[in-house]
Structures are given as C-alpha cells and as structure tokens.
Amino acid sequence: MKTFAILILLSFTLNTWAQTAKKVLKYRVIKTIHTDLNNDNKTDTIVISSSFEGYAYFNKISIALSGFKKQVFKAREKWTGVDNKFLKSNKNALSTDLLFLKKTNKHTVILLFGEIDGAGYRDEFSIINIENNNIKMVFDPLNDNNGEPDIEWPVTLTELQDNGRLCFIYKDMGEIEREVEGGDIGTYTPYFVYLIDDYCKLNEPLTKKYNEDHYVFAGIKPNEKIRIFYPKNGGKPRIWKK
Secondary structure, rough: EEEEHHHHHHHOOOOOOOOOOOOEEEEEEEEEEEEEOOOOOEEEEEEEEEOOOOOOOEEEEEEOOOOOOOOEEEEEEEOOOOOOHHHHHHHOOOOOOOOOOEOOOEEEEEEOOOEOOOOEOOOOOOEEEOOEEEEEEEEEEEHHOOOOOOOEEEEEEEEOOOOOEEEEEOOOOEEEEEEEEEEEEEOOOOOOEOOOOOOOOOHHHHHHHHHHHOOOOOOOEEEEEEEEEEEOOOOOOEEOOO
16 A cells, blocks of 8 residues: 555655754854845844754744844754745745745745654644734644644645635645556545634635635545545546445
8 A cells, every 4th residue: 555655755855864863052043034024124034043963953943023022932843944845836935945934915924844754744843923013833733732733744825815814734645545547546635724823723614615626525534434536637636436
C-alpha cells in the first residue's frame, strides 16, 4: 500500500537539512527583515534568532511595528524553512524561505513551518496574525495545546470571501489503496479551512464549500471507509462507486 505521504516526499524535496539540531548557549540572530507589516508606509522589523548550531533551525522570532510594542515568540521545539512544495504554489511576499508572509489591506499573516518527518508528522506549525497594530500568535498547537491538529500538508494561504481576510488551508496525507483504469482509489481526506483572525478556528461552512469546489465533501473528518477516485489526468476527485 502506498500513501500520499510517500508520493509527496518522493516527488518533492521539502527542506532536507543534514545538520543535527544541537543547542548552543545563547540565542543568535540568523536573519533580520525590514518591511512594512501594517500598511502605514513605515519600516517594521522581523528578527529571527536561534539557539541551535547552524542555520537549519530557529526557535525565536521578534516582530516590531514602528511606533508600537515589540512581540517575541518562542518555539517549543523548533521551526525550519518553508516547505518547498508550498513555495512552488504560493508566492512569498519576502525574499526568504525561513517564513512565509502574505499581506492584504486588512492584515498580515506569517506562517512558520516545523520540520516534517518521512511519516508526515510535523514538529510544529505556527501562524502569526498582525492586525490593527496588534501582533498575535493565533495558531500554535505545541505551545497552546488546544487540540489543533498536526499540519501534514499545508496547501495555501488565500482569500476565499474577497474581503481581505486570509484563510489557511491544509490537508492530511491519505492513503492510495489501488490503481484502477484512469486513476487511483484512496481514502477520504478533506481539506480544512481556518479563517485567520484572533481565534483562528476551523470554519466548517468554508471547509464544506472548498471541498465541494476542489475535492469531494463527505463530512468534516477523514474517513477510511469512504473511497475516493483520484483521476490520473488531474481532474476533480469523486466518490468511488463500484
């Protein structure tokens, strides 16, 4: 049996770092970014720091809006570069692969990627929202322990309602069970849509609509009993009926 995780990891290079994450005594700055984060035409500052050897991992980020208080966030484990597959289909507003940033006229959103292993488990995944001159970590399962899921396959950060509010969309890595004429049969693994605001929770109506438009909607949770036909020509998947 082959899985989407194996297919993805074989087809795309994520961020393969040969270094071992070894702690050093002090935080040191590995990247400083100057950009306007709150659309006021003033330069703001992002500082990425690490207490690990090398440059593969970091565990502290500070964000300072010009004229406002600085906020500092630390990883429980570690962050690393943005998944290569994500960067291929999403345009980063910054010329760095250490974080992903996207702005609208309403807010700025930063994605921080943890390392993912061969089985699809990710160390950490964090989302920072900058809105109304406030900087807040709105999604961080390891630090908050609020039951947020493991982010196996980040898909996109995009507007879905044409209102300047970004949504984060991800998908689990489901299983492909067998090959049939014209495609493959696999398990049901829906997309999940999180509306980025101060609460950043799963939005079920948007999740339902996104799956109806781009995949199949057969419930809000993955279901191994529901079989999906994945066309080889890249067409829209559908529920498999014998």
